[in-house]
Amino acid sequence: MRRHFDVLEEKRIGKVKDSDIFKKLVEFAKPYWKIFLFTVFLLLGTTVFELGMPYIMKSAIDRTLMPTARKLTREDELLRSIKLKYPGAFYEDMVVLYKLPRAAKKDLEAGKYLSKTSYFVLPLKKEFTSILKRFKLPYYEKGNLLFVEQHTIYKLPKKELRILRSEHYSLLVKFAFLYLLFLFLDFVFTFLQVYYLQYFGQLVMYDLRMAIFKKIMRLPISYFDKNPTGRIVTRATNDVNAINEMFSAVLVYTIKDFFLLTGILIVMFKLSPTLSWKIILFVPFIIALSFLFQKFARKAYRNVRRKLSKINAFTQESISQIDVVHVFYAMRKMIRRYREINHELYKANIEQMYVYAFFRPLMEMLRVVAVSAVVYFGGKGIFENYVTFGTFVAFLSYIDMFFAPIRDLAEKYNILQSSFAAGERILLLLDENEERRDGDLIPKQIKGKIDFENVWFSYDGERWVLKDITFHVDEGKTVAIVGPTGAGKTSTISLLARFYDHQKGEIKIDDTRIQDYEVGSLRKNTAFVFQDVFIFKGSVRKNIALWDEIDEKEIEEALKLTYAKEFIDRLPNGLDTELGERGITLSMGQRQLLSFARAIVRKPRILVLDEATSNIDTYTEHLIEKALSNLLSNRTSIVIAHRLSTIKNADKILVILDGTLKEEGTHEELLKKDGVYAKLYKIQFELAREA
Ligand code: DCP
Ligand code: MG
Numbered sequence: 066m067r068r069h070f071d072v073l074e075e076k077r078i079g080k081v082k083d084s085d086i087f088k089k090l091v092e093f094a095k096p097y098w099k100i101f102l103f104t105v106f107l108l109l110g111t112t113v114f115e116l117g118m119p120y121i122m123k124s125a126i127d128r129t130l131m132p133t134a135r136k137l138t139r140e141d142e143l144l145r146s147i148k149l150k151y152p153g154a155f156y157e158d159m160v161v162l163y164k165l166p167r168a169a170k171k172d173l174e175a176g177k178y179l180s181k182t183s184y185f186v187l188p189l190k191k192e193f194t195s196i197l198k199r200f201k202l203p204y205y206e207k208g209n210l211l212f213v214e215q216h217t218i219y220k221l222p223k224k225e226l227r228i229l230r231s232e233h234y235s236l237l238v239k240f241a242f243l244y245l246l247f248l249f250l251d252f253v254f255t256f257l258q259v260y261y262l263q264y265f266g267q268l269v270m271y272d273l274r275m276a277i278f279k280k281i282m283r284l285p286i287s288y289f290d291k292n293p294t295g296r297i298v299t300r301a302t303n304d305v306n307a308i309n310e311m312f313s314a315v316l317v318y319t320i321k322d323f324f325l326l327t328g329i330l331i332v333m334f335k336l337s338p339t340l341s342w343k344i345i346l347f348v349p350f351i352i353a354l355s356f357l358f359q360k361f362a363r364k365a366y367r368n369v370r371r372k373l374s375k376i377n378a379f380t381q382e383s384i385s386q387i388d389v390v391h392v393f394y395a396m397r398k399m400i401r402r403y404r405e406i407n408h409e410l411y412k413a414n415i416e417q418m419y420v421y422a423f424f425r426p427l428m429e430m431l432r433v434v435a436v437s438a439v440v441y442f443g444g445k446g447i448f449e450n451y452v453t454f455g456t457f458v459a460f461l462s463y464i465d466m467f468f469a470p471i472r473d474l475a476e477k478y479n480i481l482q483s484s485f486a487a488g489e490r491i492l493l494l495l496d497e498n499e500e501r502r503d504g505d506l507i508p509k510q511i512k513g514k515i516d517f518e519n520v521w522f523s524y525d526g527e528r529w530v531l532k533d534i535t536f537h538v539d540e541g542k543t544v545a546i547v548g549p550t551g552a553g554k555t556s557t558i559s560l561l562a563r564f565y566d567h568q569k570g571e572i573k574i575d576d577t578r579i580q581d582y583e584v585g586s587l588r589k590n591t592a593f594v595f596q597d598v599f600i601f602k603g604s605v606r607k608n609i610a611l612w613d614e615i616d617e618k619e620i621e622e623a624l625k626l627t628y629a630k631e632f633i634d635r636l637p638n639g640l641d642t643e644l645g646e647r648g649i650t651l652s653m654g655q656r657q658l659l660s661f662a663r664a665i666v667r668k669p670r671i672l673v674l675d676e677a678t679s680n681i682d683t684y685t686e687h688l689i690e691k692a693l694s695n696l697l698s699n700r701t702s703i704v705i706a707h708r709l710s711t712i713k714n715a716d717k718i719l720v721i722l723d724g725t726l727k728e729e730g731t732h733e734e735l736l737k738k739d740g741v742y743a744k745l746y747k748i749q750f751e752l753a754r755e756a
Contacts, residue, residue: 077486078493086488089495090308093269093276100265105320107258112324114251116332118244119462123336125240127163127455129233132183132215134161135173144178156207161186167335174450185218187211187232196225266313270305276495277301283499286564290524300494304487311484315477322470329467336456343442344464347435351471354431358424359475365417372410379406432468439464504581511590511670512575513540513701515561521569522560530556531567532724538717543697545706545715547745553724554705555596558673561703562593574671592669596676598656602645605633609662623666626695628688629658654685661692672702676711707749718742 094101127133137144137158147169148155154164160179162170173179187193189211197204197213200221205212213229221229277300289297333341383390383399390399439460446452515538522531531553538544546554560567563584572579579587601608609620620640624630632655636642642649651659664672674696690710697704697714706712713732720728720735720742727741735742 077482078489081489081492083485086485086492089492090311090488093273094265094312096272097265097268100261100268101317104258104262104265104317107254107261108317108321109324110254111251111258112321112328114247114254115325115466116328118247118251119459119466120332121240121244121247122462123453123455123459125237125244125455126458127453129237129240131454132185133163134159134184134186134212136160136180136182136184137178138180139178143172143176147172156210156212159184159205159207159210159212161210171451183215184212185215185230185233187213187229193229196221196229200225262313262317266309269312270309273305273308273491274301277305277491280495280497280499284497285499286559287524288497297494300491304491307484307487308491310480311488315480315484319477325466326470329463333460333463333467336459337446337452340439340442340446340452340456340460343438344435344460344467347431347438347468348471351428351431351468352474354424354428355472355475356478358420358428359479361420361424362417363479365413365420368413369410369417372406372413376403376406376410379403428472432465432472435464435468436461503584504578506577506582507586508575508577508582508590511587513670514538514573514575515671515701515703516573516576517557517570518573519570520560520567520572522556522565522567524556524565526568530724531560533570534721534724534726535570536717536719536726536729538701538703541699541701542716543702543704543714544717544719545704545712546719546721547706547712547742548721548727549745552721554721555675557721558593558675558703558705561673562591563587589667590669591671591673592664592667594660594664594672594674598660600645600651600656600659602643604638604641604643605636605659606640608644608659609666611663613667615666619666620662623662626665627658627661627692629655629662629692631688632658652685654682654689657689658685658692661689661696665696670700672696672700674702674704676705676707720745 137160147165151165151169154161160173165173184205187210189206189209193211194204194206197211202217202220203214218226218229227234281297281301330341333344379402383403390396439457443452443457443460447454447457517534517536520531520534521529523529534557536544546557548554556565559565560572561579563579566580574582574587601611606620609615609623621630624633633639633642636649644651664674690708693708693711694714696702697711704711704715706715712718716731718728718730718732718735719726720740722741728735728738730738736746
């Protein structure tokens, strides 16, 4: 079934290299590179802010909530060299830890230079010393600082404790404001980044859609025979969206993820390499699980989509063919069939649910295990004094930030795959040959002599639809083409319109090959009326003038000549009545009269008409007959005729049978000949009259 193309087409065709697709897409993005660069810059900003926030939290905890100093228990060469290097951190036998780099701290810890007890550090103030003295708590004054043992401080009553720790409190507030500032900036940058990224994506999509539509308009009609409308529409809609997704969801965020992951790794290793190594062990598991999940999820999703389009197609078909269903009394059978398809869809949905129900919690579990690992190893680190409490808290934040991009890796990979598939299809469409080999001859006035000389034509290059067709139409004459269905009548006139190019022989207008004319000028002098008349959405007037400016007088005249005036006058708003979608629907006969008006208003030198076979009420039939005789006078006409009157009045009748011209002559001549035409005439008209 053709309607399933959207699912099946997600796969790559594999005709175009990835690099070529990428190059083409970059070409479309190029005009807007400044916007793109700006979003990358904004992205870098958000990365910095997001990385910074847990770090601020860590510093706040370690600097304000926790005691920050230790007493030195012994002294030797190594300690002296450290003291020399970082004199600012040492106050006699006290050391302020946050003023030392991590390596030095580690050396002190390893060499057992530090006391077990920790000390809070306060500025040396009268207010503080008097409180400590009052409650007889031990403290040390060293330089301009005050050191108080961690545990003793909690012996103070609430009020005094608050005074003592006011220094820490105000620092904490400062950190809180810094955190809020980062949060706010992150918001602003993210907002701008999302905005500009979408802006960029929309601009690229706009251009891409323009290019695709331009291409579609210029493709030869034969392209549309081979490619169903739905598929071509998908190029300009879904496929373009898929490309946008690549830009907006994958490309840019991959850059961000890269920055973020690198940043987190650097910060984590700076904070605690031992803890970092243990966490990194989870990465391969998460990646593997994510790809496995995506594989199953994608399969299930495709299955659901396939069943969904199947049920849609069936429902649509059932409703649009409801009269056939009723005529054959097949309602029950249709319901039975629907039940089957419905069940398939139900099963597909349940399967999809299983995949999600299994993998989502599993991923979540892995995340919790990773967090637990941080708690376990981090806790151990706190006991063994190589991890501070702030680091521990920061790690909990970083671990989430670290796993999210890794978890989405497979999904992004999939988006990339389908964008590339869409890109390939767009590229193939854009590379399609336009194949209009126009001449540049622009005739002032076409007289209207037509010659077909040994014309051979095939749609597919395999089967000849027209074989060696030769005929001649004099200026101003009417030729009728008759023949059974599928004989090649419409094909013959399609060649004259240059919808297709014939392979052998020549078609000439006024003794000039049609290929030598500029197509536009040729079409201006020729009017084509086809079997089925398409009504565009819009007023009757618009439907007659189509894309041209035609003044009121000419429209009025055309309406009179084609006898369309009568029914149009009866429409609620006359010429301004809206037709098509949500407008008024015209009957077959009315459509035909309208299409005659469309043709005659252009005053063509050549009129080509593919008469509709549909049955029309006798009154309209009579109008159409009269309209036709007006239409055919004063110009060269080729009519694929089903009406006896048209055929009889023609100057010449061509009988086409299976792609070959069998007979040629006037009605009387051909009847006398008693050949194919005579037989056709008997079957079609005499029998019909008897009935
Ligand atoms: N054909 C094709 N591809 C197309 C159109 C037609 O392969 N895009 C084939 C179908 C027929 C043959 O070409 O076998 C001739 O088709 P025509 O449309 O020219 O046939 P008629 O116009 O004579 O038939 P009808 O009277 O039904 O309109
Ligand atoms: Mg036809």
